[in-house]
Amino acid sequence: MRTTADMRGFVREACAMLARQRDLAGFDVYASSSEHRVARINYTSDIPARGVEEFKSLDADGFAIRIAMAHDPHATGNAAIAGDMTIGAVREALERARRAVIVDPHFPGLPRGPKRLRTIPASAEKSRLMGAKDEILAAAAWRIVGGALAAFRARMKLAMPRPGLVIGGDLSLIRDRIAIGGSNFDDVRNDESARFASSVTALVEALNAKGSATAMGVTLEELNRAGARLGREALIRALALRHGERPRHGTFRVVMGPQPIAEILNYMVVPSLTASAFQAANSAYQGRFGELVMDERISLADDPGAPAGSIHRTITCEGLPAERTELVRHGRLCGLLANTYDAHRLLADERRAEKLGAGAPAEPAFPPHSAYRMGESSARRFDGHPGAAATNLLMTAGAGVSDAELIRAVGDGIYVGRVWYTYPINGQRAGDFTCTISGDSYVIRGGRLAAPLAPNHFRINANISEIFSNPIGIARRPRPAMVWGSPEAYIVPPVAIDKLALSAIASAESD
Amino acid sequence: MxxxxxxxxxxxxxxxxxxxxxxxxxxxxxxxxxxxxxxxxxxxxxxxxxxTRTASAVDGEARDAFESGNxxxxxxxxxxxxxxxxxxxxxxxxxxxxxxxxxxxxxxxxxxxxxxxxxxxxxxxxxxxxxxxxxxxxxxxxxxxxxxxxxxxxxxxxxIHRRDPRTLNPSELGRACREASAEIAALGREIAYNAVAALSELRHEVFLNTAGANISQAFAFSQGDCYVVAAADGGYQESYDTIGQQRGFECLANDWRDELAPNPGLHRFAVELGRETREVAAAPALKPPDGEVVVVTDPHFNALIAHEIIGHPCEADRALKMEAAYAGRSWFLGSLERNEIGRPVGSPLLWACSDPTLNGYGHYLYDHEGTPGRRVTHIEGGVFRGFLNSRATAAILGAEPNGSARASEAWHAPLIRMSNTFFLPGENDPQKIIAEVDRGYYVCGHLVPSIAESRENFRISARRVYEIEHGRIGRLFRSGSVIADSKRFFSAIDAVGNDLRLVAIPNCGKGQPMQVKRMSNGGPTLRSRARLGGG
Structure with a gap:
């Protein structure tokens, strides 16, 4: 990866060069250097496998420029260059950006904010993760496999000829650095982040057993701890969930654990809490800004500086301070994730009153605290547009109860620990979703977790209002949860629901 | 050309x-x-x-233009x-x-x-x-x-292209998007939002190894995307679709004739989607009937069934549990000893394959391990036959490598991916398939899929659902979806149309980190039985 000093120096030079162009009214320069290292875990007892494979690094460096033209305040262009941070590359980018100029009547100008920002130095622990080498990742990944194998051996004294033991997942290390300058800033501002994420699934197919364990963190110490425990944890959980029950389909009282809540928020709620969703009229909360959209006990916020979160950002990819955004306060929709363009576009929309609804304040504001250029690996990338994205999504509950009280409140029902493939089946705005319960789940009887629920037995068909509008109860303690492929981290509590329709899935096995 | x-x-x-x-x-x-x-x-x-050259327009105004060489x-x-x-x-x-x-x-x-x-x-x-x-x-x-x-x-x-993406005039691409988007916006106040985007791209790849492989392949891609939101009388519809060919911009500028994958020009494609979305928004939401009903599914809808229920579970890495922690396993393979190979998984009328050698958005001749791509038969007369594989998974399965390991970009590791994956056509006229139905539903255009862990069950939503009464197409509904167990749905197929169409799929995600790949899927009209979901 390139050093911060190199990137700052390049951005400074690029800004100086662009400032000399007479046809430009303004510009910004965004440089990023990112690295994603992945060790995929793939152990199968009965099928030849490599144990750890696709041990890889993906590196991307580059920069983007955005220009505003002097001849027309609505004329703007942008371009990106990979691999090369030299003045020659800036010249090429400028030519491309000029060729790509469009006249967008809604272009509000380039982002404006504090002329100077204080740079916050990275902590020593974060820096150690920033410098972690391949051998650390390889050792941790193989420790996950070894931990699961040891746990399996210790608990399954009788040798099974074909247990169908599967240990899958990955250990990923994601690091990025960015530097930003522009005609609206007096300084070059920079940020860097390093984090790891690991998700491990253990299956013992002969026992129809499946369990998972996940970890996210920002220090080397946490990564090493994850390597030592995740394989063992996933395997023990799988064995505890073997030979799960297969209840008949019907309507159940349900506790949704942190992962299902995170997944539903990720696919169904967060995409509806952006300024662009309201502008595009496809928010599930269309016309309800300022109104009660969830139970009054629920609050939602995005916080890029949350101490408990694994994503730490000090500036957005527009160069503005990354700040906490209150989205839902005591059930009432009060804020949206936004970048500069989307915030302006919604505020200036001639159908704004209809799109936000009667409950919106007369002079709403959507501060652009959430503009990030995200790549597929959830590191920041130079060639994406700064779209609105969350960082650490925090859900908190007033009058929360303990997990045990939540399960007691359900009495008889289902504890849903993990769901899969959650999508807005009738479009984002409808709020309808469907998904399947894929593991880590239990049957609740007499207010206790009484028996495991067979994985992949039930499909959920519901609407987000059934989850968040009138829950029986919400747990007091939020905890981290991961959603595969999501750039966000979630810290959310379990939620108990009175009625949820669950339909049964037929077994896939041959007769 | x-x-x-x-x-x-x-x-x-x-x-x-x-x-x-x-x-x-x-x-x-x-x-x-x-x-x-x-x-x-x-x-x-x-x-x-x-x-790559791209342009997009929103509600009739230019939104973006981009040119990148990488x-x-x-x-x-x-x-x-x-x-x-x-x-x-x-x-x-x-x-x-x-x-x-x-x-x-x-x-x-x-x-x-x-x-x-x-x-x-x-x-x-x-x-x-x-x-x-x-x-x-x-x-x-x-x-x-x-x-x-x-x-x-x-x-x-x-x-293969007539118009080299590198010399395409950027304003032509931008104008095409803007004009189509403006015409959609002008359809009526019910159109709450629309976005039209176009892309023209040239890629040139080389694969080399120490065993002597030296393969150069170049590809031209052109793609048009349209997204429309319409709201009317309390109803709401959100529709999107893609057209794409491995050709230059000539395939978007005008209607493109192709035996398996024809497409209207970008303008007609986008405006037709706008009209349809407006009409569907005004239709009532489907109130699903109890129990299973007869469903006739059109080629566009079947493209997503072919993708999710045939293509993905036919990927050998998934079948061999390598994706168990991410995108799940395969209903075709419980274990090396207990699996569906050589066993019936559907009606004798059902045939499915992947064929990268055909024209289509998933066309190629060599995969990213240097293996020649070839047709792979997945289902032959209802009997499951085989998987898409890489060289490693072919060795595990004791099969010949069939050239299916591909990465979305060179910096990613190759994974097993679909190419052009589809149901083969039958002999029936689709009109006759509908005319034979006394009571049932005609399900058109795919929207959103949700599938169970081994893809043994699915719920896929449709852009439009029509009632069929006494062999005639009746009322239109929005917010309809098909819910079924995969084997049961395939086994109940009793008619297969002669109207095979391939549909461009621009964004199939797989892997860690996610790789987004272009391909095509499709099929003819099918008739089966399933439950319906509503809104």
Missing amino acids: SMTNSRRSRGSDGVFGAVEFLRAAGEPMLRRFVRTHRGAAYAELRFEASF AALGVRVRCAAGGGAVGEGFTGVEVGRIALSRTKLAASIDAALAGAFERARCNAREMAALARSVPAAAMKSIALFGEVAPSCERAEIPA
Whole structure:
């Protein structure tokens, strides 16, 4: 990866060069250097496998420029260059950006904010993760496999000829650095982040057993701890969930654990809490800004500086301070994730009153605290547009109860620990979703977790209002949860629901 | 029609010039690396140069235009450590303009090889360490992972296009989007939002390895996307669709004739979607009937069934549990001993295959391991026949490699992916298939899929659902979806149309990190039984 000093120096030079162009009214320069290292875990007892494979690094460096033209305040262009941070590359980018100029009547100008920002130095622990080498990742990944194998051996004294033991997942290390300058800033501002994420699934197919364990963190110490425990944890959980029950389909009282809540928020709620969703009229909360959209006990916020979160950002990819955004306060929709363009576009929309609804304040504001250029690996990338994205999504509950009280409140029902493939089946705005319960789940009887629920037995068909509008109860303690492929981290509590329709899935096995 | 292999003079062809340089200089670089690094047994290099031009418009106004030239490489190194442990390491780098300098490009490749080698050594070392600490039985499956013979194919395949994406006038692309978007916006106040986007791209790839493979393939892609939101009388509809061909912009500028995958021009495509969305928004939401009903599903809807219920579970990596922690397993394979190979999984009328050699958005002739792509029959008269594979998974399954390992970009590791995956046509006129239904539903256009872990069950929503009464198409409904167990749905198919169509799928995600791949899926009209979901 390139050093911060190199990137700052390049951005400074690029800004100086662009400032000399007479046809430009303004510009910004965004440089990023990112690295994603992945060790995929793939152990199968009965099928030849490599144990750890696709041990890889993906590196991307580059920069983007955005220009505003002097001849027309609505004329703007942008371009990106990979691999090369030299003045020659800036010249090429400028030519491309000029060729790509469009006249967008809604272009509000380039982002404006504090002329100077204080740079916050990275902590020593974060820096150690920033410098972690391949051998650390390889050792941790193989420790996950070894931990699961040891746990399996210790608990399954009788040798099974074909247990169908599967240990899958990955250990990923994601690091990025960015530097930003522009005609609206007096300084070059920079940020860097390093984090790891690991998700491990253990299956013992002969026992129809499946369990998972996940970890996210920002220090080397946490990564090493994850390597030592995740394989063992996933395997023990799988064995505890073997030979799960297969209840008949019907309507159940349900506790949704942190992962299902995170997944539903990720696919169904967060995409509806952006300024662009309201502008595009496809928010599930269309016309309800300022109104009660969830139970009054629920609050939602995005916080890029949350101490408990694994994503730490000090500036957005527009160069503005990354700040906490209150989205839902005591059930009432009060804020949206936004970048500069989307915030302006919604505020200036001639159908704004209809799109936000009667409950919106007369002079709403959507501060652009959430503009990030995200790549597929959830590191920041130079060639994406700064779209609105969350960082650490925090859900908190007033009058929360303990997990045990939540399960007691359900009495008889289902504890849903993990769901899969959650999508807005009738479009984002409808709020309808469907998904399947894929593991880590239990049957609740007499207010206790009484028996495991067979994985992949039930499909959920519901609407987000059934989850968040009138829950029986919400747990007091939020905890981290991961959603595969999501750039966000979630810290959310379990939620108990009175009625949820669950339909049964037929077994896939041959007769 | 011209065929581009990017052989323009050096200096004018930018990063594309690096392809020819590497075709000549790459193999010796790889061999030298393996020779000079103790333990290294094999190395391969993939390199790609690309040029992409995009434009988009929202509600009739220009929203964006972009031009990007990029270059990237991916290397894989295999090495042996003590105790028979073998490790693989992979490095992917977006080199971009670095590829303009032969010296810097060669240095980047050397650095990438060194990184991959180091990774392979760490991997092998840790594997050997684990083998020392657990009983041999626990490591048996790892020991059984045999040597995979590499490709030694040599080929050169040009891209096909009339209009080179690199010389396309950017304003033409922008204007096409703007005009289509403006016409949708003018359809009526019910149109709450619309976005139209277009892309024209040229890619040139090279695959080299130490076994002597040297394959150059170039591709042209053109794609149009449209997204429309309409709201009317309390109803609401959100629709999107894509058209795409492996051709130049000529396939979007006007209607494009093709036997399997024709498309209207970008303008007509977008405006028709706008009209449809407006009409559907005004329709009532489907109130699903109790129990199973007769459903006739059209080719566009069946493209998503072919994708989710045939294509993905036919990927051998998924079937062999390598994706168990991410995208799940396969309903076609419980274990190597207990699986559906050679067993019925559907009606005798059901046939399905993947064929990358056909024209379609998923066309190619060699995969990213250098294996020739070929037709793979998945279902033959209702009987399951076989998987898409890589060289490694082919060895595990005791099958011939069929050329299905592909990466979305050169910096990613290849995964097993669909190509053109579809249901084969039957002999029935689709009108007759509908006319034979006394009471049922005609399900048109796919929207959103949700599938169970091994894809043994699905719920897929449709853009439009019509009632069928006494053989005639009746009322239109929105927010309808088909819910079924896969084997039961396939087994109940009693009519297959003669109207096979392939549909461009622009964004199939798989892998960690996610790789987004283009392909095509399709099928003819099918008739079966399923439950319906509503809104």
